[in-house]
Amino acid sequence: MSRLAAAIPLALENSLFLETEHRLAESMRARLNPPVPRVSGLEIGAVARMASDLEQVGGDFYSVFSVDDGRVALLIGDVTGKGLAAAGVTEAIRSSMRAVASIEASAGFIFDTINSFLSKSRQVPRVATAHLAIIDPKTGDMEIAVAGHPPGIICGNGCRLLQVVPAPPLGFGSRPYEVQEDVLQPGETLILYTDGLTDARHGNEFFGEARLLDAVERLAGETAQDFAEKLIEEVVQFAHGKLRDDIAIVVARRPAQTD
Numbered sequence: 001m002s003r004l005a006a007a008i009p010l011a012l013e014n015s016l017f018l019e020t021e022h023r024l025a026e027s028m029r030a031r032l033n034p035p036v037p038r039v040s041g042l043e044i045g046a047v048a049r050m051a052s053d054l055e056q057v058g059g060d061f062y063s064v065f066s067v068d069d070g071r072v073a074l075l076i077g078d079v080t081g082k083g084l085a086a087a088g089v090t091e092a093i094r095s096s097m098r099a100v101a102s103i104e105a106s107a108g109f110i111f112d113t114i115n116s117f118l119s120k121s122r123q124v125p126r127v128a129t130a131h132l133a134i135i136d137p138k139t140g141d142m143e144i145a146v147a148g149h150p151p152g153i154i155c156g157n158g159c160r161l162l163q164v165v166p167a168p169p170l171g172f173g174s175r176p177y178e179v180q181e182d183v184l185q186p187g188e189t190l191i192l193y194t195d196g197l198t199d200a201r202h203g204n205e206f207f208g209e210a211r212l213l214d215a216v217e218r219l220a221g222e223t224a225q226d227f228a229e230k231l232i233e234e235v236v237q238f239a240h241g242k243l244r245d246d247i248a249i250v251v252a253r254r255p256a257q258t259d
Contacts, residue, residue: 036064036250039072041137043255045225047232048248051196059128060194060246061090065098067105067134073097076192076250077130077149080169089126093118093170097132107132107145111170111177115147118171127171131192133252140184140254145177150195155220156188159213187256189227191216196245200235207238224251 036044046062059079067073075097079089093114100113110132118126129149135142144152144162148169151162165178184190193212200207215234219227228251235247 034063037066037072039066039137041254042072042135043224043253044072044074045223045228045251045253046249047225047228048246049232049236049243051243051246059090059126060196060248061094062192062248062250063094063097064250065101067101069105069136070138071105071134071136072252073101073105074133074135074190074192074250074252075130076194076248077128077147077170078194078196078246078248079126079128089128093128105134106179107134107143108177108179111145111147115170115173115177119173127169129169129195133190133192135184135190135252137254140186140188142182142184142190144180144182147173147177150193150198152193153191153213153216154182154184154188155191155216156185159216159220184252184254186254189216189220189224189251189253191227191231192250193231194246194248196243196247197232197235197249199245200239200247201244202238202240207235211238224253227251227253 033048036046044064046064048060048062061077061079063075065073075094077093079093096114096117097110100110111130118128130147131149131152132145133142133152144164146164147167151164154160154162162182164180167173167177198207198209198212215231219230222230228249232247232249236243
C-alpha cells in the first residue's frame with residue numbers, strides 16, 4: 001500500500017508533464033501553420049509539419065502577407081537550434097519581417113534589417129536561414145533574396161531551381177544581401193521549402209533533391225494547397241512517419257489565362 005501511495009504522485013506528475021508537453025506541441029502546430037491570405041491573381045498554399053520527436057522540433061516557419069502596390073511576400077525560413085526554445089524565436093522573426101516590410105517592401109532591405117537585429121541582439125542569439133519572394137500577381141515579376149536557404153523551384157513546362165547567389169544566414173552576414181529578379185509566368189508554380197524536406201530519411205537514405213524534383217514534376221498540375229499537402233505527405237510516407245526535423249512548404253501558382 002505504501003508503494004502504491006508513493007507511486008501515485010509520480011504518476012500524476014508524469015501525466016501532468018505529458019499533458020503540458022501535448023499542449024505545447026499543439027500550440028506549436030498552430031503557430032507553424034498560420035493561415036494564408038487570398039490574393040487576386042495568385043493561388044497560394046502552405047503547410048508545415050513538426051518533427052516526430054518534440055525535442056527535435058526546430059524553428060521552421062513561413063509567412064504570406066501583402067505589401068505595397070498589391071504585391072505579396074512569400075517567406076520561409078528555419079531558425080537554428082532545436083526544441084521549443086528555438087521554435088519560440090520564430091514568431092519574433094516572422095513578426096519582425098512583416099513590420100520591416102511595412103516600412104520598405106524591398107527584399108534586400110528586409111533581410112539587411114533583420115540580419116542587423118539578429119547579429120546584435122543578446123536576447124535572441126540565433127541565426128536563421130530564409131527565402132523571400134515578393135511577387136506582383138498581375139505581371140508575375142518576382143524580387144528574391146536568399147539567406148543560407150535552399151533555392152526555390154519553379155514548375156511549368158518542366159521544373160527548374162531558382163538561380164540564386166549564395167549568401168550566409170541572417171544573423172551571420174556582414175554585407176548587404178543581393179536581390180535577384182525572376183518572373184512567374186501564367187501556369188507556373190513556385191515552391192519554397194525548408195531543408196527538413198530533402199533531409200527526411202528512410203534508414204540511411206535521404207529524400208534528397210532528385211526525389212523532390214521528381215515529386216514536383218508530378219504535382220505540377222495540382223492546385224497550390226493540394227500541391228503543398230501532397231508533397232509533404234509523400235515525404236512523410238517516405239520517412240515512414242518519422243520526421244527527424246520540421247518541414248514547411250509554401251506554394252504559389254499563377255493561374256494560366258485559360259484557367
